[in-house]
Amino acid sequence: MSIETLLKEHAEKDLLRFITCGSVDDGKSTLIGRLLFDSRQVYEDQLSAVERDSRKWGTQGDAADLALLVDGLQSEREQGITIDVAYRYFSTPTRKFIIADTPGHEQYTRNMATGASTADAAVILVDARKGLQTQTRRHSFIVSSLGIEQVIVAVNKMDLVDYDQARFEEIARDYQRFADKLDFKAIHCLPVVALNGDNVLEPSPNMAWFDGHPLLSLLESLPSRQADADGEFRFPIQYVNRHSSEFRGFAGTVAGGQIKTGERVMVMPSGRQSAVASIVTFNGERAQARCGEAVTLTLTDEIDISRGDMLVRPEQRPRVAEALDARVVWMADQPLLPGRQYDVKLGTRTVAATPELIHHRIDVNTLEHRHVDELTLNEIALVRWRLSASAAFDSYRHNAATGAFVIIDRISNLTVGAGMVVRPVTDSLADKSQNVVWHEHRIAKTQRAGQKSQRPAVLWFTGLSGAGKSSVANALELALFQRGYHSYLLDGDNVRHGLNRDLGFTDEDRVENIRRIGEVARLMADAGLVVLSAFISPFRADRAMVRELMESGEFVEIHVQASLETCESRDPKGLYARARAGAIRNFTGIDSPYEAPEKPEVVLDTESLSIEECVDELLDYLKSRRILV
Amino acid sequence: MSHLDMLEAEAIHIMREVAAEFTRPVMLYSVGKDSSVMLHLARKAFYPAPPPFPLLHVDTTWKFQAMYEFRDRVAAEAGMELLVHINQEGVEQGVGPFSHGSRVHTDIMKTQGLKQALNKYGFDAAFGGARRDEERSRAKERVFSFRDRNHAWDPKNQRPELWNLYNGRVHKGESIRVFPLSNWTELDIWQYIYQEDIPMVPLYFAAERPVIERDGMLLMVDDNERMPFAPGERPQPRMVRFRTLGCWPLTGAVESTATTLLEVIEETIQVKNSERQGRAIDQDAGASMEEKKRQGYF
């Protein structure tokens, strides 16, 4: 093969970033060392350095301790543990990899989160002798919170349990059960011996009973998180380029969607509008800029724009607010204290911010919510922040690039935490959900649900009016009842007529409507019930908030889908006709938007499925998630 | 986007963050291939303006002649100010690689020289072209790498660095070393040079050069006047090139016939030893790079 062909192939390879994580000493670094060594990506001089060090620090007698290939710091070699994340690079004929080998020790969780924040996939190691540990769960939860959906569970040190198939299956089952509550799309379990390379590159002769792929082929086949060029256009302004009196360019990296010259844009948070005059790059002007590209834009009007502002399309606005709820991972020895002031760096905007209250802390072992007054090192919680100035952002689930922030201590300058936006907080909402003194029940939620042979859950049906939410939800509830499960259906009839009688259909009232339903659903789930709710619930942020209210894995978003035309032609209550005639205002789909879920747990297309088929699909899903036992 | 496009966008993003958040940034320029790529990326990041910071070359006075010529030309082309700093105390004490050995020479002329220059101009951020794939302690370093008042790196206490949200906060006297090429591999660098047609110092390409062999290392005699020949030692013309550039008495050449960029890349792909092996300084002690970095080396 000529060198030019080779370069061309190399240039076109796609990239997968993955991490190794899991509890301390489970063999993460050894596994990466083995992967690099067996795939011949280690230079001779590096190997001889490792051999030299192995005699001094190694854990494997005179044999090379491959963990030392990645444990690059003096203290790591001396202590035999990983302290900070190591980045390694390697490629196979089909793919390039960036590996982040992260530390298992709890003290260094922040370094694990550092490595995980940019990863597409995670390899979670478990020591076959020890099974799942608190750190296994903590890391899994962080990985899932950061939006990683592809997970490989490598059950390591199989040599020390006699390559026992039953033991492997037991751990795989335990993990699966725990992960039911997380948001992973795919979980691949695999038995390995990092030390000797079993199932790393090649299938292991010691474990002929295992018929899955070895680690490397698995890594070659996982999907990578692609930049989202189809999403809504987001362009956080990084730097204003004033080259000359005639040139004023806005430099930044496209954080979502794409833009063409001539298209109208709006500046957030000011709301001023202009249009893209040119897209300037060193290699000439361009007609279009797409997600992930670093470009410079000029606009047709002279308007005031500075670093920290965001360009968007006028019809695809992000949230703008002075307060937000976010999931926070705390990374400092000093606890997070409500009332104290920090700086928050959200995209390119840095503002002073104060945590107003901690809604709840999430127990990483059980994923249960606990009520706390402060947050200490390595804890994870839902926290309300008040910003000193309004900022534009999205929910992290919607767009990680515009929904992530870091928290900086104003005195020490240290990075003390990381946050993922759940939703903006509007004024009316802020007053209503503050400072509730929580009463701890004596009977735990799991006990209540256990008595009913089910796991509590909120099945949240969302979709256009006429899409079939109520019909499917009613049919499902009947099916549940017949099978002896305990459930309750919340819908417009029993909510709008009582609890929410005072609410109309303005955006503000809709938000409040969903907030109340969410709280009621939570209480019912707390009582151990499977709650079904069937509301249009058009706004993504509101559904995100209900999701966050619930413990992990309890919220099941079900998108009941049918096109607007179909819904309009069905028009069971004659509402579309009235909305078209102008008799009803703010009708979803007509003069009020419907924001479809981005990652619903279940999608039901009622144009092609019958109600019975929808119910069957849901029952299967609930069983696979072990909500129904 | 291809992975090279992603690396490019990432580097540009990092550079713009620095330009926006720091008062007095500088770009370390060492004339080598990584510096050349970094400079090229800086020109792209701020186009049509020239990069809004100066270049700094810490001159040990023992660089290859070809490097000095190349340096001056490239800075002028980029329209950037070029600051050259030489540790005068070192010069007065006659410090050099032959008289004092690689360790002392590098420490005084390079590490101390760098610290002097950073203090003198009060730079709060300095770009370096180091890559994580070069060496195992570099593999551990952040993109924004915090240095205290003594320019020291504390590898056990690095700031968390999530997503592309870099924390550039420093108190007076502290600074950040910034590594926009962190995630590039050596092959990525070559590929990018090829793709973008970035000019390179001729030393990277094989040519017949006057060479002597010492301690298993091939040394090119760049300056006859300053070369302390051993009795009977005489430079031989050999076809060699350099995989990395530094002070000529400390940088080993490799035998090669690669005279074009494609041939150089081809050799690189086949190579079995990592590129830093050519540098005397790294082999002095097991953890020498980490040790140097703790003391302020780039």
Ligand SMILES: Nc1nc2c(ncn2[C@@H]2O[C@H](COP(=O)(O)OP(=O)(O)OP(=O)(O)O)[C@@H](O)[C@H]2O)c(=O)[nH]1
């Ligand atoms: N018998 C056996 N030992 C193993 C295996 N994998 C790793 N080890 C040993 O387990 C110990 C810990 O390995 P590391 O790779 O350092 O573990 P780690 O998960 O990277 O540890 P931290 O990064 O500190 O959390 C070392 O002594 C390894 O040699 C395995 O498959 N079998």
Ligand SMILES: [Mg+2]
């Ligand atoms: Mg390790």
